[in-house]
Amino acid sequence: MVIFVMTLLIFTFVMCIGAVVRAIDLVARGVSAWVILRAFTYNIPYILTFSIPMSAMTTVLLLFGRLSVDGEITAMRASGLSMWQIISPVIFISILLSTLCVYLNITVAPNAHFARRKALANVGVEDPISLLEEGRFVREFPGFMIYVGRKDKDEVKDIVVYETGPGGVTRSVRAQSGSLSMPEEHMILIDLYDVRIDQPDDEHPDDPARTRTIHARHYPVPLDFSDMFGSGEVRKSKSSMTLLDLTHSIRNVRELYPQLKEEELRRVRMGYLVEANERLALSLSCFAFTLLGIPLGMKSRRRESSIGVGISLGVVFIFYFFIIIADALVRHPHLHPDMIVWFPVIAGEAIGFILIRAHD
Numbered sequence: 001m002v003i004f005v006m007t008l009l010i011f012t013f014v015m016c017i018g019a020v021v022r023a024i025d026l027v028a029r030g031v032s033a034w035v036i037l038r039a040f041t042y043n044i045p046y047i048l049t050f051s052i053p054m055s056a057m058t059t060v061l062l063l064f065g066r067l068s069v070d071g072e073i074t075a076m077r078a079s080g081l082s083m084w085q086i087i088s089p090v091i092f093i094s095i096l097l098s099t100l101c102v103y104l105n106i107t108v109a110p111n112a113h114f115a116r117r118k119a120l121a122n123v124g125v126e127d128p129i130s131l132l133e134e135g136r137f138v139r140e141f142p143g144f145m146i147y148v149g150r151k152d153k154d155e156v157k158d159i160v161v162y163e164t165g166p167g168g169v170t171r172s173v174r175a176q177s178g179s180l181s182m183p184e185e186h187m188i189l190i191d192l193y194d195v196r197i198d199q200p201d202d203e204h205p206d207d208p209a210r211t212r213t214i215h216a217r218h219y220p221v222p223l224d225f226s227d228m229f230g231s232g233e234v235r236k237s238k239s240s241m242t243l244l245d246l247t248h249s250i251r252n253v254r255e256l257y258p259q260l261k262e263e264e265l266r267r268v269r270m271g272y273l274v275e276a277n278e279r280l281a282l283s284l285s286c287f288a289f290t291l292l293g294i295p296l297g298m299k300s301r302r303r304e305s306s307i308g309v310g311i312s313l314g315v316v317f318i319f320y321f322f323i324i325i326a327d328a329l330v331r332h333p334h335l336h337p338d339m340i341v342w343f344p345v346i347a348g349e350a351i352g353f354i355l356i357r358a359h360d
């Protein structure tokens with residue numbers, strides 16, 4: 001338990017460095033210490049969803065590596081204990097940790113993430129560009145509904161912009177690429193390139209045959225957010241949604257986005273599905289990492305903590321690599337990226353079970 005607590009503190013501290021840098025920036029901008037402390041505290045549950053599985057893996061590797069080197073496992077086997085009896089307390093603890101991670105991922109972390117965004121919005125320091133989240137239709141900006149396929153800093157790809165009014169969509173704009181800038185204090189400018197504009201007929205807006213199509217090399221979209229920040233009116237992004245919120249969005253995506261075409265709806269639904277499955281897979285990774293870490297620890301036969309940490313980081317990297325792949329494939333629902341996140345979990349459990357049986 002001491003090893004687990006120490007590794008958890010170390011991993012959590014390392015992952016908090018980014019939040020510390022952000023806090024320093026907020027201090028420089030004159031934000032009160034109380035708001036900074038709240039924002040920092042709200043960030044911890046989200047960090048724990050990653051640091052707990054990493055700590056579980058590292059702890060198991062170090063523990064069983066040392067037991068193997070000291071001959072303790074051989075002694076216990078000679079006393080008549082089977083391999084499964086030896087590891088059963090560790091397996092039980094991993095199940096408890098997975099249960100804790102499930103609770104953090106489906107409720108605590110998203111609520112804390114949303115509370116953090118609201119706290120920063122109340123003092124007007126939330127970054128408005130961060131609202132243009134990949135793979136999600138953003139409705140925070142009045143008069144617009146915006147979808148960004150990919151975003152790399154200030155560069156965006158595969159953009160869809162719906163200009164809306166009291167009667168619904170007044171114009172749809174699609175572009176291959178674009179760039180983001182803030183020419184004024186409360187203004188974001190999206191410069192779109194290689195643009196297609198669909199303009200519905202004023203008298204027959206529901207008749208697609210009467211829709212005019214215009215092609216342009218450049219089309220600017222100004223977004224005014226002067227009334228957004230400082231009021232605390234912040235909508236939930238996918239990261240801020242609880243599992244119940246995600247389930248509701250998956251089931252009612254047509255009602256939430258009535259303006260979208262069927263293909264776009266499938267992408268939006270898949271984005272919610274991937275988010276929900278990533279959280280559950282990440283939670284259950286504690287159990288998978290434990291099953292895999294036990295035989296790997298015995299095979300490493302080393303006391304050095306650096307070896308255990310290195311193996312742990314390697315396994316965790318492979319796991320998170322599949323999460324990155326799933327996020328990248330959200331725009332291709334037919335590839336079922338929501339299932340891809342389960343591959344390392346299932347593979348880790350299967351390989352761990354086989355290797356443990358080989359030691360039994």
